[in-house]
Amino acid sequence: MPDFSQVSPEPSLTPSGQDLAPFNTLGLPARADAFVTLRSVDQLNALSDLVSQYPGLLVLGGGSNMVLPTHIDSLVARVALAGVHLIEARSDAWIIEAGAGENWHDFVAKCVEHGWDGLENLALIPGTVGAAPVQNIGAYGVELADRFSGLTAWHVHQRQLVEMSAAQCGFAYRDSVFKHDAPGTWIIVSVRFALPRPWRAVLEYPDLQRHFGLAGSGRAGASTSTKGVTPTARSVFEAVCQIRRDKLPDPAVVGNAGSFFKNPLVDATARDALLAQHPGLVSYPQPDGRYKLAAGWLIDQCGWKGKQLGRAGVHDRQALVLVNKGGATATDIMDLAAAIQRDVAARYQVTLDPEPIVWRDSGKK
Numbered sequence: 001m002p003d004f005s006q007v008s009p010e011p012s013l014t015p016s017g018q019d020l021a022p023f024n025t026l027g028l029p030a031r032a033d034a035f036v037t038l039r040s041v042d043q044l045n046a047l048s049d050l051v052s053q054y055p056g057l058l059v060l061g062g063g064s065n066m067v068l069p070t071h072i073d074s075l076v077a078r079v080a081l082a083g084v085h086l087i088e089a090r091s092d093a094w095i096i097e098a099g100a101g102e103n104w105h106d107f108v109a110k111c112v113e114h115g116w117d118g119l120e121n122l123a124l125i126p127g128t129v130g131a132a133p134v135q136n137i138g139a140y141g142v143e144l145a146d147r148f149s150g151l152t153a154w155h156v157h158q159r160q161l162v163e164m165s166a167a168q169c170g171f172a173y174r175d176s177v178f179k180h181d182a183p184g185t186w187i188i189v190s191v192r193f194a195l196p197r198p199w200r201a202v203l204e205y206p207d208l209q210r211h212f213g214l215a216g217s218g219r220a221g222a223s224t225s226t227k228g229v230t231p232t233a234r235s236v237f238e239a240v241c242q243i244r245r246d247k248l249p250d251p252a253v254v255g256n257a258g259s260f261f262k263n264p265l266v267d268a269t270a271r272d273a274l275l276a277q278h279p280g281l282v283s284y285p286q287p288d289g290r291y292k293l294a295a296g297w298l299i300d301q302c303g304w305k306g307k308q309l310g311r312a313g314v315h316d317r318q319a320l321v322l323v324n325k326g327g328a329t330a331t332d333i334m335d336l337a338a339a340i341q342r343d344v345a346a347r348y349q350v351t352l353d354p355e356p357i358v359w360r361d362s363g364k365k
């Protein structure tokens with residue numbers, strides 16, 4: 001396995017207090033009593049030694065999918081394992097391995113630069129490589145699981161590095177085993193991707209169809225657009241960046257955690273009943289016969305887009321994104337989320353599940 005250490009630090013880890021506001025993209029005030037940065041796989045044993053002294057372990061990547069409380073007495077480990085390597089140039093796929101601490105977007109950009117194409121639809125997603133499998137990130141018709149080859153993770157209690165296949169990771173829509181096993185069980189160390197060769201553009205998503213002039217042409221999957229351009233991995237990468245910048249707030253400017261709710265899955269009977277009552281309902285058929293409802297549409301229809309409650313608000317161009325209006329705490333965000341959930345349930349009889357991990361600490365001092 002390649003060495004994902006940036007420098008060669010001492011294997012020991014000394015926890016110190018840390019303000020986590022800069023380490024969560026919602027920009028919530030959060031103070032950790034004990035914080036360490038993991039820069040080398042050589043430090044994993046030291047981390048396991050430390051864990052028993054604390055009520056829990058919070059593993060932090062880019063903090064882009066987390067709602068943090070104001071005080072955290074668990075040990076917080078920020079994963080900063082670096083490195084991107086071409087493992088194998090197979091005739092049917094590029095196999096690329098990246099350290100869990102790599103910034104996701106920079107990694108995607110690097111792959112496109114090298115001609116290792118296939119991740120471009122996932123451009124500009126905030127967070128790290130190691131966080132990507134946890135929620136099986138997905139956007140514009142591609143999910144991490146579609147490009148996944150395997151990963152290496154440290155089992156914190158058994159103190160061993162474990163190789164995991166896609167089946168072992170249990171990927172589903174915004175879901176994996178890492179969201180179900182007790183928090184602090186696993187530290188993802190590196191992720192391997194299989195990027196299929198020859199490359200094929202994935203342009204079925206409506207926003208991309210429109211961007212490339214394929215919309216309404218009945219040419220889903222066509223390789224040349226009515227605008228006369230043949231999409232390349234680079235142009236798809238740039239299109240995705242532009243589409244996201246147009247409707248999603250930049251966490252560096254406005255605190256947010258991307259989509260705050262998952263798009264709910266309902267069976268065909270429920271979807272048909274809703275559609276009869278609400279003809280504008282946006283829904284997408286799933287391979288298993290169920291339908292995914294556009295949660296952003298449901299929230300928008302309830303009148304929440306651009307609205308504010310306390311110091312938390314709903315983004316004015318994408319109702320699925322909750323934003324920090326300045327000085328918000330986890331309580332502000334969760335109060336707004338609860339109000340939205342109540343309205344959507346009352347009007348559409350649909351339960352919205354939060355997408356980010358909501359960290360609840362032990363409360364011990």
Ligand code: EPU
Nearest residue numbers: 139140258259261262263282294296297300317318319320
């Ligand atoms: N819509 C509205 N009002 C809104 C927002 C959306 O009417 O305020 C409608 C749109 O017009 C569209 C539909 O809802 O018809 C879906 O909206 P959009 O295409 O923006 O995608 P989404 O389903 O809201 C999902 C992902 C995003 C991902 C996009 C593109 C989830 C929870 N979210 O959003 O992921 O970028 O598709 O693939 O699955 C994220 O997870 O953080 C994230 C941004």
